Amino acid sequence: xGGITQSPKYLFRKEGQNVTLSCEQNLNHDAMYWYRQDPGxxxxxxYYSQIVNDFxxxxxxxxxxxxxxxxxxxxxxxxxxxxxxxAFYLCASRGTVSSYEQYFGPGTRLTVT
Amino acid sequence: GDSVTQMExxxxxxxxxxxxxxxxxxxxxxxxxxxxVQYPGEGLQLLLKATKADDKGSNKGFxxxxxxxxxxxxxEKGSVQVSDxxxxxxxxxxxxxxxxTIFGAGTRLFVKA
Numbered sequence: 001x002g003g004i005t006q007s008p009k010y011l012f013r014k015e016g017q018n019v020t021l022s023c024e025q026n027l028n029h030d031a032m033y034w035y036r037q038d039p040g041x042x043x044x045x046x047y048y049s050q051i052v053n054d055f056x057x058x059x060x061x062x063x064x065x066x067x068x069x070x071x072x073x074x075x076x077x078x079x080x081x082x083x084x085x086x087a088f089y090l091c092a093s094r095g096t097v098s099s100y101e102q103y104f105g106p107g108t109r110l111t112v113t
Numbered sequence: 114g115d116s117v118t119q120m121e122x123x124x125x126x127x128x129x130x131x132x133x134x135x136x137x138x139x140x141x142x143x144x145x146x147x148x149x150v151q152y153p154g155e156g157l158q159l160l161l162k163a164t165k166a167d168d169k170g171s172n173k174g175f176x177x178x179x180x181x182x183x184x185x186x187x188x189e190k191g192s193v194q195v196s197d198x199x200x201x202x203x204x205x206x207x208x209x210x211x212x213x214t215i216f217g218a219g220t221r222l223f224v225k226a
Contacts, residue, residue, distance in 0.1 A: 042219050
C-alpha cells in the first residue's frame with residue numbers, strides 16, 4: 001500500500017531538547033510539506049520541499065529545521081528555540097506538477113514539558 | 114492575497130439532517146478547490162475536489178460545486194450519519210508564481226444519534 005508514514009504517533013520531550021519527527025512516503029511524490037496544527041485551529045505551513053536537496057520556509061519556520069536528502073524522506077527537527085513546540089504535526093506530499101491535492105500522514109502529537 | 118473563509122463551528126446536527134458548510138475564497142489565477150476531512154487524532158483525507166468553474170466534486174454522499182461567480186465551494190450532504198462527525202477543511206491550490214495551498218480554519222461537525 002502506498003502512503004505516508006509518520007512516527008512516532010506520540011512523542012514526549014523535556015524543554016530544551018531538540019526532537020526529530022519522521023516522515024516517509026512511498027508514493028514517489030516530488031513535493032513534501034510539514035504543517036503544525038494547534039487545538040481547534042487550522043493548519044500552518046512550517047517548511048516545504050519541491051525537490052530533493054531543496055526546501056523553503058513556510059509561514060512559521062522559526063525554531064524548526066528540515067532536510068531532504070532522499071525523495072522518500074522529509075524529517076522535521078523541532079529545536080529548543082521553538083517557543084511553543086507542543087502541537088500536532090502533519091506531514092503531506094503532492095505528486096506531479098498537474099496534481100494539486102495533498103496526501104497526509106497520520107500525524108505526530110508532540111508534548112514538551 | 115489568497116484566502117479561504119469557512120463557517121465557524123461547531124455544527125451540531127441530528128442523524129439524517131441536511132448539512133451545509135459554507136466556504137468562500139479569494140484567489141489570483143484559477144485555483145483548484147478541495148474539501149478535506151479530519152477524524153479525531155488522524156491526518157487529513159481528501160474528501161472531494163473541483164478543478165474548474167461549475168465542476169461538481171462528490172464522494173461518500175458529499176457534494177460541492179465550484180461557483181466562480183460567487184467564489185464559493187459549499188459542502189453539502191443530504192443525510193448525515195454519526196460517522197460523519199469530524200473536522201472539515203476547505204482549501205484552494207493555485208500555481209501562479211509558485212505553487213501554494215491555502216486551508217480554511219476548519220469546521221467541526223457533531224452528529225447526534
